[in-house]
Amino acid sequence: MSDTVIQIESLSKYYRLGVVSSGTISHDLNRWWARFRGKPDPTLRVDQVEKKNKSGNSGTGNENGYDDFIWALRDINLEVRQGEVLGIIGRNGAGKSTLLKILSRVTAPTTGECRIKGRIASLLEVGTGFHPELTGRENIFLNGAILGMSKYEIRGKFDEIVAFSEVEKYIDTPVKRYSSGMYVRLAFAVAAHLEPEILVVDEVLAVGDAEFQKKCLGKMNDVATQGRTILFVSHNMGAINILCKKGVLLEGGQIAVRGSASEAISKYQTINSGSCDVDLSIVNNRIGNGYARFIKVLTRNQREEICDNFVIGDDLIFDINILCEKKIRFARMSLHIKSSDGIPIYHFHNIDAGFELTDLDGQLWIRITLKKQKIYPGEYHVNLWLGDMSYEYLDYIQNAMKFMVIEGGIVLRRPLDRNAGVVHEIPLWEKL
C-alpha cells in the first residue's frame, strides 16, 4: 500500500452513441427536473436504470434503451506501484485511450475512483498547444506551461530542451516554418523534460524517424530507471517489450491480463478476432470441379492456440480441413501467402516437401507448419489450391483467410519498420 502510486477502483466509463444533442433539449429539461426532485432519469428505461446502477456487465444497451450506450471501461481495478513501467495493450476500442484520458483528467469516469500519489503528467500527443505563429523559443514556454511546468522550471531546463531537440539554429523561427520532423523533435523535447513522478504516455513514439524514435525510447528508459512510474500505451509490441516489465491487456473495456509484459503480449496475440477460424464451406467465390473442397482453415501458434496474430519467431501453423465428394487417387495442394498489397511472399507446395496426398476419401485434416516464421509485421492473405494429377482444379479459393504479423517477440531487438523488408533474416555477422 505504501508504495502504490495509482489505485484504480471499479472504474467504469460509458459513452452514448449516436447523435448526442439533437432534439434532446426537452429530454434534458425533463432530466434536470427529475434530478432536482431526486427521481431517476425519466428518459432512461427502468431496466437501464438498473443496469446503470450496477455499472458493470451490461454491455451496450442497444435493444432496450432510447439511447445507445457503450461501456468503454467496465469495472477496472488496478494498482500501480512506484517505479513500475507498465505497458497497456489491447485492440482498438479495448479502452486503452479512455483509461489514459481519465487518468489525464481529460474526461471523467462514470463510476469508480482513481487515486494518485505524486505529480502526474500525460503525453497523449506531442506538441499540444503549439502555436504556429510563435517561435520555437516561445513555444517551449507555452507548451511547457500547458504541460504543467512553471516558467521558472522551464527556464532552468531550456538549454537542455533545445539541445535534445537539435533545432538550436531555428529556435527563433516561427514553428510553422519547421519541417515536420523538427516540429516533432521540439515538441517531444519539451515533453521529455517534464519531471513528474508519474508519466502517462500514449503512442507518441510512432512519430519521427527511426533515429529519433530510438532517442525517445532511450529517454523513456532513463526516466524509468530514475524510479519514476510510467504508463505506456502502444501497439508497438517491440517497444513495450523493451521498455516495460509489467503489462496490462485490456479487452472489451476490462482487464484480461495483469502480469508481466511478455504474458500480456503473448495473450494479446492469441485474442480471437474471428478471422483465424474460417468456415470455407460457405464460400461461393471459388474455382474448381468440386470433387474435393476446402471446408475449413485455421491458424495456430506453437502453443497450439488458435490465433491470427503472430510475431516473428512464432510457428505459423495452418490446419486445413478437406472434404472429398469422391475418392481422389492423387492430389496436389498448395498454399499461397500474399501481403495485403498483393505481393507474393510464400508458395508452399506439397510436392516440395515430398508429402504425398494419395487416395483421399471423406474428410481429412492437413497441417502445414512453418517453424519460426520470419515475415515482417503486416497483414497477409492466404490462397488455397487443390488440384489433381493433371493440374485440373479441384478447388481454389483466393483470400481464404488472413492473418497478422505484429510487432514484438523475443527475437526482435528493435522496432521494425513495416516497409523496410519482407522477410526478417538474421544473418551471421563477423568482424574480419
Added chain:
Amino acid sequence: MPRTDITLKSEPSWDLVIRPKTGWFDLHLSDLWRYRDLTMLFVWRDFVAQYKQTILGPLWYLIQPLFSTVVFTIIFGKVARISTDGIPPFLFYMAGVTCWSYFSECLTRTSGTFITNAGLFGKVYFPRMTVPVSTVISNILKFGIQFLFFIGFLVFFMIKGANVQPNVWMLLMPYLLLLMAGLGLGAGIIVSALTTKYRDLQFLVTFGVQLMMYATPVVYPISVVPEKYKWLALANPMAPIIEAFRYAFLGSGDLDFRCLLYSTVATLALFFVGIILFNRVEKTFMDTV
C-alpha cells in the same frame, strides 16, 4: 449524464482523487492560481500571435475603434441626427464604442472556449478557466490602448474648447472595467458551457451581441429613451456602466448608483452561474463536444 468532480487532497495520502460526483460548488479555484504562469502565457500568446505577419500590427487596435466611431458619427450623428446631449458626437460615440467593444470581445471570444480549444482540451489537463480568464485579461490590454486613444481625443477636444466636463468620478473607471469584464466573462462562459451541447448558441451570440449594442446606450444617450421604456433600457446591466463612463469622462448622461448597484448584482450573479456551469461542463465536455 455522468457527473464528475475532482478533489485535490481529499485524503491525506493521495495527492489527487479522480471520481465522478455531484459537487456544484467544488470549483477548485486554487488550481487556477497554480497555473497562473499559463494564464499569463496565454495572454501573451493572444497578444503576440494575433498581429504577427500584419503590416500595421497593434495599430489595428486603434483603427478598429476609430473607424467605428467615424462611421457612427456620420450615420447616427449627421444622417439620423440622434441627440448626444450636447457632447461632440465624435467623443460621444468613441466613449460608447470603446466600452462596448471591450464587453463584446470578452463575450464573443470566451463563448467559444470549449469549441475552439477542443483539440487542446482533449489532450491535456489544465484548469480550463485559464483560457477565458486569459482572454479577458488580454482584452484589458487592448482596452487600455483604446482607452488611452480615447483620452487623447478627449484632451484634443478640450483644448479646442468643446463642452465636456471630465470629473472626479473618473476614479470609478477601474470598477467599471471590472464590471464589464465580469459581465463579459460571466455571459461568455455560460454560453461556452451550453454550446458544447447546443451549437445553436454560437450563432445566436455573434448576431445577438450586434443587436444588443442597439439595446444599449452606445449610439444614443439614455435620456432620449421615452420615460415609459427607460426601465427596459436600464434592465440591461451594460447600460448603467456606459452611462456612468460617459458621465465621468464627458459630463453627460446620468450616474445613478441604484442602477450601478443593479449592474453589480447582475454581474456577480452571471459570473457565479457561469463559473459553476463551466466547471460542470469542463469535466465531461470531451464526450459531447
